[in-house]
Amino acid sequence: MKLLVVGSGGREHALAWKLAQSPRVQLVYVAPGNGGTAQDERLANVDITDIHELADFAEREGVALTVVGPEAPLAAGIVNVFRQRGLKVFGPSKEAAQLESSKDFAKAFMKRHNIPTAAYETFSDAAAAHAYVDKNGAPIVIKADGLAAGKGVVVAMSLEEAHQAIDMMLADNKLGDAGARVVIEEFLAGEEASFIVMVDGKHVLALASSQDHKRLQDGDQGPNTGGMGAYSPAPIVTPQLHARVMREIILPTVAGMEKEGIRYTGFLYAGLMIDAQGNPKTLEFNCRMGDPETQPIMARLKGDFSKVVEHAIAGTLNQVELDWDRRTALGVVLAAHNYPETPRKGDRISDIPAEADDSVTFHAGTQMVDGKLVTSGGRVLCVVGLADSVRSAQNVAYETVNRISFDGMQYRNDIGYRAAGRKQ
Ligand SMILES: Nc1ncnc2c1ncn2[C@@H]1O[C@H](COP(=O)(O)OP(=O)(O)O)[C@@H](O)[C@H]1O
């Protein structure tokens, strides 16, 4: 059978790579794909991004299943379009994707269903927002309501920063429609973890735990990014915490959506903040897998993922049990010069070491130009190492990192430091 993965990042490369390992899969199309998916002979890039044209393509090529990677096509209704045309697709409908595409929707939903999250209020009026911030004090968090590609959240440590963020979004419209409403919420201290599950409308199948690193520089310094590295499993997610997150957050979310007439299908990602006492609160929902969490998670997943997706589309996820490589997988993102502000494109990338049992490199912002691999986006590659401990996985990943180079390459040297410092 032939499959289709929609998207062009490291997440999509990892999903396509995993799906292509199935003996019953002949080819995985990736739309539009990147320089890495272009090179793999089990994958084929398709230069289409319009969702109706993608449906035409899937119909014409007899694509058996489609998996959608990023949030933008989901929020635009790609799943609705595919379903209307009788095409099998895994992802949330446009209505279900509101859990990610509107932070106000998500917060109001969590409040209605008693799902633990930070206290908040939503504003479209700048004066009222300023007054709320003055009343509550800093630190405080200002979030654009809509999709802002990771640039819509300001964790304001001072009142001045908070007021600036409000003006940037509500007065100066710097984020356009996405920032025309803002959620202002209580600052939560603690450690973050990513909790990702697959949902078929009724049943929930949890994936392995993971943790990413949002800041650009070592020691969680510097600006926020799309993610500079991730690893799985995340030891902070103990079996007890896992059970609690399922009971208090994930299951009430799926049941709550159903109660409100919206069947949730697709990946569901809860971004968690876990306080010093181990209590989890929901920072946000994503209606897709994380990038770069997908890369280490897919590197650890055993078995035929195409069958899992098939069950997810058929509503029979309760019949699936996932099998995980017991090793830790740790992914280091290699980013372009001047990422995240204005990443430079067109830098020639050196040869990338071949995949091995303990290492694999997924592409993101890469492109083949005249037979040569060059950078074409902010996050360029994600190098994953697998080993029996976090420290050994770091060693394996960084050994590969040291064999790759391009002008302006930036990466963190400390991916996994929290887990490495934790007793296992
Ligand atoms: N209430 C909060 N308290 C402290 N930090 C927060 C809070 N909300 C978000 N953050 C920080 O900001 C980051 C981005 O926020 P998030 O809600 O995940 O939005 P997005 O991923 O859409 O940018 C989080 O990963 C976290 O580090």
Ligand SMILES: [Mg+2]
């Ligand atoms: Mg987030």
